[in-house]
Amino acid sequence: xxxxxxxxxxxxxxxxxxxxxxxxxxxxxxxxxxxxxxxxxxxxxxxxxxxxxxxxxxxxxxxxxxxxxxxxxxxxxxxxxxxxxxxxxxxxxxxxxxxxxxxxxxxxxxxxxxxxxxxxxxxxxxxxxxxxxxxxxxxxxxxxxxxxxxxxxxxxxxxxxxxxxxxxxxxxxxxxxxxxxxxxxxxxxxxxxxxxxxxxxxxxxxxxxxxxxxxxxxxxxxxxxxxxxxxxxxxxxxxxxxxx
Amino acid sequence: xxxxxxxxxxxxxxxxxxxxxxxxxxxxxxxxxxxxxxxxxxxxxxxxxxxxxxxxxxxxxxxxxxxxxxxxxxxxxxxx
Numbered sequence: 001x002x003x004x005x006x007x008x009x010x011x012x013x014x015x016x017x018x019x020x021x022x023x024x025x026x027x028x029x030x031x032x033x034x035x036x037x038x039x040x041x042x043x044x045x046x047x048x049x050x051x052x053x054x055x056x057x058x059x060x061x062x063x064x065x066x067x068x069x070x071x072x073x074x075x076x077x078x079x080x081x082x083x084x085x086x087x088x089x090x091x092x093x094x095x096x097x098x099x100x101x102x103x104x105x106x107x108x109x110x111x112x113x114x115x116x117x118x119x120x121x122x123x124x125x126x127x128x129x130x131x132x133x134x135x136x137x138x139x140x141x142x143x144x145x146x147x148x149x150x151x152x153x154x155x156x157x158x159x160x161x162x163x164x165x166x167x168x169x170x171x172x173x174x175x176x177x178x179x180x181x182x183x184x185x186x187x188x189x190x191x192x193x194x195x196x197x198x199x200x201x202x203x204x205x206x207x208x209x210x211x212x213x214x215x216x217x218x219x220x221x222x223x224x225x226x227x228x229x230x231x232x233x234x235x236x237x238x239x240x241x242x243x244x
Numbered sequence: 245x246x247x248x249x250x251x252x253x254x255x256x257x258x259x260x261x262x263x264x265x266x267x268x269x270x271x272x273x274x275x276x277x278x279x280x281x282x283x284x285x286x287x288x289x290x291x292x293x294x295x296x297x298x299x300x301x302x303x304x305x306x307x308x309x310x311x312x313x314x315x316x317x318x319x320x321x322x323x324x
Contacts, residue, residue: 006311007276007287127284128291132304135288164285168292217264 007128017102024105031109038110042082044197045180050204050234050241063205064090068143068174069166071158073231074150075190079178079201084145085114095142097121097130117142123161124151131165138169148227153189158228163220167211173227175206177234181242202238206230251298251320258293259313262286272314280313298323 017023049059060083064070072080085091092115098104100120108118119137121130134144144165148158166173181200186192195201207230211223260267263280276282282290291302294316300323310316 006308006315007282007291123284128287128307129304131284131288132291132307135292160285164288168288 019102019105023102027106027109031106031113034106035110035113038082039085041197042086045079045195046198046200047083047086048200048202048241050202050237059205060084061087061090063174063208064093064143067093067138067141067169067171068208069138069162069169069171070094070143070145070174070176071148071162071227071231072145072176072178073156073190073235074147074153075155075193076178076235077147077150078193079180079195080176080203081111081145083178083201083203085111085116088115091115092117093141093143095119095134095137095144097123097134097144097146100126119144122151127161131161134165135169138165138171143171143174148224148231149190155190156228156232158224158231160220160224163209163211163223163227166209166223167213167215167220170213172208172210173223174208175227175230175234176203177206177231177238178203179235179238179242200242202241204234204237204241206234248321251323252317254297255294255316255320258290258297259316262290262293270313272312272317274313275311276313276316277311294320 070084084094095117096111097119098108098111099122101122104120108120111118117137117140119130119133121133123130137144146162146165148162149156162173179202180193180195182196183199184194184196186194209223209226209230212219215223256267256270259265259270259280263282263286265280270280274280276287291307294300295302298320306319310319
């Protein structure tokens with residue numbers, strides 16, 4: 001039982017939906033359909049590397065070979081996750097934080113179908129428990145994927161969570177970005193990007209950011225700013241690539 | 245007894261370093277979130293530093309019981 005006011009104390013879940021047997025069955029049936037549909041649509045997209053004319057598969061598998069903290073802006077969640085799920089070997093090394101609510105069940109099942117590890121937790125409702133879960137995942141050899149401006153924004157403003165996780169776990173942050181040639185934007189806080197089928201999507205991987213284990217507040221802030229700058233710079237590089 | 249005092253001292257040093265609250269102002273009754281100002285990122289750093297300093301692994305069930313500076317002091321004392 002969590003003590004009132006303890007480090008682990010969190011806000012209660014907002015969802016009023018219950019985990020009924022019917023809903024569980026529905027989600028189990030829907031997860032493979034969503035997974036197949038997303039992969040089919042994704043396969044029609046042409047992925048290009050921002051710095052070359054190819055999708056550069058080797059750069060991705062090499063960058064993700066060792067545990068790290070891959071980070072991208074929340075608005076780029078759909079194309080970046082699809083890109084990371086593209087190769088099974090890479091997908092199996094990744095971990096995702098998914099809400100423990102009933103709403104998160106479906107998303108968790110889709111990710112698990114791709115071979116990824118799922119940590120159930122909420123950075124806004126039980127932040128420390130979620131971070132400890134991700135720290136444990138790194139110890140097990142997974143790379144936890146983080147959207148540093150998520151889950152509620154402000155848009156393209158990195159919070160320090162990814163930097164502190166990188167510091168305590170002793171693994172680098174890996175900035176990732178993308179830009180689609182054509183997309184639909186969801187009416188959400190971040191105007192989530194959903195690439196259109198048969199379009200081009202440019203991707204870029206940045207320089208790993210190392211956060212010293214004994215980093216003080218100023219060094220953590222410096223790494224946070226560096227992450228923000230890299231993510232914005234990489235996104236611009238991807239946009240420029242699509243104009244060529 | 246000396247070992248217990250040393251552990252308490254080291255814990256208060258870590259808490260001061262991470263929270264920025266002067267050691268002389270830390271009281272056992274202070275709440276770690278409301279009074280000391282720990283957010284989830286600082287709490288993660290604190291737990292990681294305690295684990296490294298005392299070569300232990302803190303279980304989530306133990307961390308769930310920590311709400312005040314006194315709870316933390318009791319925990320590291322129990323390690324002796």
